Amino acid sequence: MPENNKKALLSGVKPTGRPHIGNYFGAMKQFVDFQADYKSYIFIADLHALTTARDPKQLRADTLDLAIDYLAIGLDPEKVVFFKQSDVAEHAELAWIFNCLTTMPYLARAHAFKDAEAKSKEVNVGLFDYPLLMAADILLYNTDVVPVGQDQKQHVEITRDTAEYLAHNGVTVVSGLARGVDGLAHHAAIEAGGRTIAVLGSGVDVIYPPEHRRLADQIQEHGAIVSDYSPGTKPDGINFPPRNRIISGLSRATIVIEAGEKSGALITAKFAVEQDREVFAVPGSVLSPMSRGTNDLIGEGAMPMTNPKSVLGALRIEEGSKAPKPQEQGLTDMERTILHVLGQDSLHIDEICVRMDLSVEKLTVTLTMMELKGLVVREQGMTYRQNGRWM
Numbered sequence: 001m002p003e004n005n006k007k008a009l010l011s012g013v014k015p016t017g018r019p020h021i022g023n024y025f026g027a028m029k030q031f032v033d034f035q036a037d038y039k040s041y042i043f044i045a046d047l048h049a050l051t052t053a054r055d056p057k058q059l060r061a062d063t064l065d066l067a068i069d070y071l072a073i074g075l076d077p078e079k080v081v082f083f084k085q086s087d088v089a090e091h092a093e094l095a096w097i098f099n100c101l102t103t104m105p106y107l108a109r110a111h112a113f114k115d116a117e118a119k120s121k122e123v124n125v126g127l128f129d130y131p132l133l134m135a136a137d138i139l140l141y142n143t144d145v146v147p148v149g150q151d152q153k154q155h156v157e158i159t160r161d162t163a164e165y166l167a168h169n170g171v172t173v174v175s176g177l178a179r180g181v182d183g184l185a186h187h188a189a190i191e192a193g194g195r196t197i198a199v200l201g202s203g204v205d206v207i208y209p210p211e212h213r214r215l216a217d218q219i220q221e222h223g224a225i226v227s228d229y230s231p232g233t234k235p236d237g238i239n240f241p242p243r244n245r246i247i248s249g250l251s252r253a254t255i256v257i258e259a260g261e262k263s264g265a266l267i268t269a270k271f272a273v274e275q276d277r278e279v280f281a282v283p284g285s286v287l288s289p290m291s292r293g294t295n296d297l298i299g300e301g302a303m304p305m306t307n308p309k310s311v312l313g314a315l316r317i318e319e320g321s322k323a324p325k326p327q328e329q330g331l332t333d334m335e336r337t338i339l340h341v342l343g344q345d346s347l348h349i350d351e352i353c354v355r356m357d358l359s360v361e362k363l364t365v366t367l368t369m370m371e372l373k374g375l376v377v378r379e380q381g382m383t384y385r386q387n388g389r390w391m
Contacts, residue, residue, distance in 0.1 A: 007144035009038035012045035012085060012137060015062035016052065032074045033381040040080035041141050042070070047085045047092065047133060051126040085137070094136035099129055157377065157387070158282055159257050160188045165308040167194025169320050172223065174199065174251045176243065177212055181257050186215060190222050199247045200227040201239035208235035226250075241267050248272035252315055255280045255305060259293025266293050269302065278314055280305040334366050335375065339386060342376065346385040 011031060031042050046063050063084060075082060085091055163173050163185040173189040175182040177198040189196035198219050200208065204227045207213045219225055228246055229239060244267045248254050254272040256279070259265040272279050279302040284291025298304050303314060312319055331339075341347070341355050353363055367384055370376045376384050 006037070006039040008041065008141050009034055009145040010041045010043075010138060010141050010143040012043040012048065013066060014045045014049040015059060015066045016049055017062060031070075031080075035076060035079045037382050038145060041143075042075065042080050042082050043088075043137075044084045045137075048130070051124060051130060088140075090140055091133065091136055094140060095129070095133040098132040098135060102129075102132060159184045162255065162257070162305075162308040162311075163188035163196075164192040164194075166311065167192035167196070169312060169317060170194075171312075171315075171317065172197060174247055176201070176240075176247055177208070177216065177219075177225075179209055179212075183212055183215060186219055190218050194222070196223040197250060198223075198225045199243055199250070200225065200229070200235075201243045202235035203227055203229050203231040203233040205231045206234060240264060244268040245271040245275075248277055249275055251277060253278035253280060253311055255282075255311065256294050256297060256302070257282050258284070258290040259297070260290055261292045261296070263293045266297070269297055278303065280311060280314075282306075331375075332366075335370055338363075338366065338370065339375065342384065342386050344386075346379060346383050349382045349384065352384065 031040065034040060044063050044066050046059060049059060049062075067082075067084075070082065071077075159181040167173055167189040172195040173185050174197045175185045177183065177186065177200060186196045186198060196219055198216065200206075202208050204225050207216045216225055226246065227233075228243060233239070241264065244264060248268050248271040251272070254269055254277055256265045256269055259281075269279050269281070279297065281294040281297040281302040281304060282291075283298055283304045283306070284294055294302075303310065305311060309319065337356060338352065341352060347355075349360060349363060349367065352358075352367075353360055356363070367376060367378070371378055375387055377387050378384055
């Protein structure tokens with residue numbers, strides 16, 4: 001059973017068929033790696049699966065198969081709480097309470113709902129309030145950590161490094177202010193002292209998502225916020241595909257970092273081709289759902305981007321100064337020492353503790369702050385390395 005003095009980690013996997021090797025490396029393996037480091041709650045998300053599952057017999061079989069697979073790869077019930085979501089009534093009860101407190105316009109902003117609506121799909125109520133069940137899952141266990149797939153971590157790094165490198169070389173970064181890689185690209189360009197433009201699927205006075213309002217203010221100081229829609233226009237799902245043509249039209253090249261088979265980024269790439277713009281795509285594992293779209297683009301003729309220098313070359317832009325290392329005066333003494341200890345290696349937190357003669361508690365706080373600053377990257381199993389930008 002989990003220990004009470006550890007941070008709480010929560011994750012669930014929907015029983016929608018037997019896991020493949022991509023699921024293993026992208027998600028399942030890290031739960032096994034983390035089970036000694038966190039107070040882990042791992043569940044089979046059969047309630048979430050109901051948004052698409054229609055055969056009760058098949059759902060029960062898939063649930064059992066997933067439980068067997070988790071135990072087979074090394075998930076230890078003595079170290080984690082491993083359970084089926086529907087066996088804990090509080091998940092559905094808390095989700096219902098959230099349903100009674102949350103307005104429909106707020107829920108209509110959710111990505112899954114907007115994506116389905118934009119594709120003219122009939123949306124069931126379960127998909128509409130799906131985020132509230134997710135919120136209930138997390139809050140029930142006072143969760144500190146919700147793991148992200150390894151491929152997504154890599155996409156975050158690639159986005160940040162590419163935007164920063166291009167901004168340092170005088171390239172204006174254009175994106176859509178959305179959650180995820182869009183916001184990262186804008187933020188990295190600003191941090192690098194470059195220019196960035198955000199193209200909205202709403203009026204320029206209606207910032208979406210609302211948590212990016214501060215980022216939008218920074219963008220206005222370092223570039224511009226533009227929109228094809230009149231002031232006051234709400235961020236309806238049908239607005240986003242058309243706005244993508246402005247993103248590609250303002251850009252000499254479109255770079256697709258991650259894209260599923262039906263991602264909106266593929267719409268942007270299509271517009272770019274029609275506008276006779278260059279299209280780059282980051283290649284990824286054929287097993288990763290978030291790389292299927294980018295791999296397809298490369299197969300259709302997009303240029304693979306394995307290094308942002310290739311973008312400058314294709315655009316005939318001369319390389320100037322490289323992304324700088326962090327300013328020494330911006331680092332604390334402990335941060336500077338940790339970077340020195342890491343060097344070119346990936347080290348487990350216990351090894352860093354030994355080399356620096358520090359407690360795990362004190363080191364964890366500093367490493368977390370360094371991760372937020374982009375100085376280090378946390379890999380699987382509490383192993384850290386320097387971010388490639390600073391090496």
